[in-house]
Amino acid sequence: MVDDSLCFGTFELRPKQAVLLDGGRRIPLGSRALAILTVLARRAGGLVTTDELIQFAWPGVIVEESNVRVQVAALRKALRDGMHGQRYIVNESGRGYRFIAPIVSAALSGLEPRSEVIRWHQRAPSLPLIGRDKAIADVVERLGRERMLTLVGPGGIGKTSVAMSCMARLADLGRKEICFVDLSTLDDPSRVAAAIASALHLPLSGEPIPVILRALRGQSALIVLDSCEHVIVAAATLAETLLLSCSGIGIMATSREALRCKGEAVYRLPPLQVPPNEDAPSATDITAFSAVQLFAERAATSLNPVSITPMNAGTVARICRQLDGLPLALELAAACAGTLGLDILASGLGDRLNLLTQGRRTIARHETLRAMLDWSHDLLADDHRAVLESLSVFRTAFTLNGAIAVAQMDGVSETDVVAAVLQLAATSLLHVDKADTTAIYRLLDTTRVYATEKLVASGRLDQARRQHADYVRMRLAAAEAEWKAARQDDWWARNGSLVEDVQAALDWAFSPEGDARTGIELTISSAPLWLGRSQLGEYWTRVTQSLNRLIATDLGGGREEMQLQLALGHLVFHIHGPGPAEVLAFQRALEIAESTDDVPSMTTAVWALAHERGVMGDHPAAMSLCNKLIALGESEGNLETAAIASRTLALTKFRQGNLVEAQRIGEALVAEHRPVGPSFGTVYRYDQTTASRANLACVLWIRGHADRALEMVRGAVADAAEARNPSSLCYILSSCACPLAFWSGDNELAAHYIDLLASETQRNAFAYMQGWADRYRRIWTARKAGVDVAGSNIIPGVSNLIWFDRQILVSIEAGLLSGPDLVDTGARQASWCGAEVLRAEGERALRSSETDRQVLAERLFVEALDVAREQGALAWELRAAISLASSKRKGKQPHAAFGILQPVLERFSEGFETTDLLAASVLLNELRNSA
Template identity: 30%
Template structure:
């Protein structure tokens, strides 16, 4: 995280037209109340005002300002999970996610922005009440059409922008005092370069702003039409539309505040193809890329190759917005604003035309997940992980549609079981279990997809500590996979049985299951499964003191290197370090564990950081570094960790912790141990990583220790050598490939290790695999 502030706020797609008075009033409310809800009709500017307020006040919140967008979340059961993921809160236990969130936020001075709470008002109220009770310094800023109606809430009704009175218009220069006119002028200049409000057009601009009630969305939509027509034509068309379509509404509600008439007008101005694409884009709950738009919107009377141009046209008209939450290298993403999406959904519901975009949406994301699953254990692992996180709302929508009568529940089984490794890496175990439970209940057919889903569910529930649920799932999966004679399904069943048996304490039996799983994964070419099985065998063998541990740990590390699976590398290094520690190779264990620690990204994988700090404490006590061991133990139980470490073999790790603590207490004494342990527990996340890497406890680790950057600091030859190391080449092979002396190749490798502070070639491989990470 940047040292100035923490949190996550998106960039603004367009310049914010100042609402100084509203910002000042809302800021005053936020300073005196811990819960402020911005209310108002769709298009009034609640989200934009909330984000600008959040940016302005973020220096006051030492633990950051965090945005959670809920427009694409329509499942109350996943609300807490959505908030936890967006706050980078690692939750892997079986306890409710709200408990982990409450523990994480307990001592935080933070502003949490919950945007678009409309469809989840009851769930948001329950969650906010729990979080505010747990964290006395937490503030929450909500946007919703209506107030939440809960104690302590201060409501800020967002007003429309100010507009001039048509019967007493000021001179053109005076119009700049009105917010709606300033917004129109800014957006009109973007649509028609050189546009300014002057004596020749000020009356028309004032009329438009007044006619659309100063609603920001309506003002922007009107201004966007200047790309296609002159201002006078815009006024005539808008006036004709309002007189024809809204007379009845005017009589019934002369003081309406809604952008609907302007959206109606925009829809009427669209070509038939643009209307079709607009309605089909409404299937996306939040953002999407162009490939997804082409897959979903193409077909019938719109060719796929036409979609890109139509999306661009809708973008020019202000109907589609470009998202600004990524870099140019990650590709552009688009989104319909909530009022435009709702409009498209309503029109599509009245249409009998086919194809149904929900089917195309489902099929596109089924294809995406299938490719990700096949390509998961590769150099693109980090990219796939980030891609699937960006598509979270779309994946939820696709799975939910599969679970409907027409959506084919069997496809839900396929999607959810394929996402197993993604959920394991990201720690979104509750989300995975939620969808697996529903998919399994929806389709009882005896298929390989069901067997895979049952095994995936058992693996997640085992990791969450719910063994009573894992056992029956594995029993059914094992029987089904055997009857189907499906080798891959059998392998995942054996992996699940290995994890469950380990958790129950039968390490020898667990090794047998894991070896069977490994053979099955190798037969079917499932590299991710093979790595999981190798890790399982190595850990169980190390716990037993079995000589198999070293070989299996090295195989797992070699597989990561060969496949350049950067996100799996820290775990592979940890397993190798654990195996080395168990055979008393303390220096090697320390070096491997520190290599793992360097590769763990800040803000994520907190559980992995905790386990690595524990391992470093165990190696320290073995080297009679009692003070260091005590401080590392404290750091591994710090407040930034998950509330519960319900992981496989946790009972064994607890025993190692106890042994380490006992040795340190004996050497330091109870008082000194408690003092040093407390110092470790008070370390922040970055400081704990830095201390584990050998820095003084009070120092802060440089950013490159957690995720090395610096390709520019390598020479061209060193870059070539690094890439060959990542391909698994030894020094003599690198020398032969580059036509240089072996000693020269060795010198280049040593230089790379020194420049980045690495100690192993595996770290070079992981760095190369991760250089395209966002």
């Protein structure tokens, strides 16, 4: 028996015998080379100077340093140093040499037969795993070609469960030699080898590593090292020793970070899939996601069972999202769902660390979320803990620069932050994504809640939040700088989620410890994010909060108030509709803009006021404001102002009934095809390109070009949806696309546009335009059911609608309004649908009980024809001709009816599949036959 053997890789050095063995085969080496190897191996990891090596190998002899280099070279050749990436001896220039491979020192006799008998065993999971089929298949496949694979992921993600399922799968495939080693209970890294020996049922009477190596040599087996993170150095060293010494051994490890030993491959275990953030998901839709499946299965088998229903589907989906698809958190939540109730559970997850405590009794660190996170937190160095805690102020993903900006403070340098981020990512406390070439980090929500608690306790919360607000302000400035140059999709991909960090920064800014001026600035500069992310209600609160602070500090009358008033006017319009409150906000903004000569803001305010006057039917005031816009554009040479002035003029001409001029201006705008979108600070306007095309489509339809109009409005809707400007999209749908579909009689297209308008207005909280979606839906449903819309009361409060909205209804269904409700000005004819108003009154007269109703009706139809001809409104002219011809036919005057209808119908060159032209063709044939 040899008492002083040194094992490394496939080699065994026996100093007392002056022998080096490789897999049991003796390697011929000179005595001096063996002497040098012995001293290096015995002091493995430490530096041995050249003088020390000379004294050990050539005692009492004076030799040159070159002799050492010759012997070391011979050693490296014998050890195959450098081949296949393996390194044993490294030189430190001018100092000496270092042996860097793991060493095992014990009483080994490679000549004795192995006497230990290994008892192999497998552990199967107690429950089938939900949502892990792909992970198990991937891991099993990789274990077939990798000698060492580490399953990496945050605590509670199910690494142990997946590893055990992989063991069971391998056993089913015929691999029986598997050993599971639970390292989670160890509190001393030096006990790792003993734990492996114990799991293998090997006798222990001394140093366990030689016993393990002797038992495993010649075996073909898989060793599973579970929960390595707290003993990671010892586990990595021993794993590497096993791989080097026992060629038939494979290793599967689980850890919150990679072991970083030679030959290791890594499989990062993802969370379970969670439902997307939708307004009203169905029970069927959400059960397709593995996180929901796990929650449902555990909730159904809990003490007070809970099932997923259509009523609670949205709440369940929200719970699964809040818990990041983390299996442990989902199981803990499901266990108390029946006791607490889903609504209370969802609303109480802010205190999830204390709330979710019904965990597995068999694993102490999994009994609560807090215990699981304490396990990871306690393994961190102090400065890494400080960085983790500071990063909890982020509400969404961040870059390394963001981490530095927030976490660098007294006692924590930039270098410390970089090192900490790398370590936190390695230990799965930070989730890492890739955006182009930049690494993007984020905290799982449960980790963020835990780290926030620690940050509060540390006393550094206010400083971290202040630095976070400064960083958000810098990010918004960078986003504004790239607004025009970047593609909109790319811009939103990079900056869209920033609105969540803006919210967090504003919470701090308007708190007693915060800085209100910073909050006001952030409220203004973040406007595109709130509007593009459909958060008008929340933004209304922030704008009002900022205005109140501004006025309270006597800082009104400047740029800040102007921008806030513009935002307020925009919000009032979309939530409450046109009216005095909207006008008040925009007039105040205009007053300040004029005093500061701010042309972009003047343009926005004047445009909004012109639009308000136009929909109210005050054409002189609207035209006066249009002229003001035109003057602004001409004086400044501003393309954006000129574009909005031209579009507003075209729209005002259209509403006045000057269709020819509206078409001329509109076609010139579309022909230029100059995509002049709003600047970053003026996002309250509609997109000029899409709005101009949609408005022109209405003009073209009324002028008799239905096919061209429908094609144009389809393109405008598609482009507005892609442009992430919800106010533009909803304006186009409500004022152009839905009416065009109704006018054309295309029920399928109308249903599509109504659905889109309803979903967009609901998602964006556009209450005013949501009213239009409801009215359109009522008309469509009544027509589908065959209800006489003209004689029904399907739209309540119709007489309270503003001028333009009533005009839209008249153009869609003349019988919806009657008498004074049709118009509220004496100038009926000064309107884009003046002819339709007159025809509607004629149709109402026909339905009345008056004795001369036909005479009165026909007089109104003739008047409608005259107005339509004067305006060039061929579509309205055809409708008036159909009404008059039908009346003449009933009056036994088929020849007169034919003469009225035929010349109008002959002037059409397109739109022959629209309802009006089809009806006119049928009526004309009937008149021709009866004549």
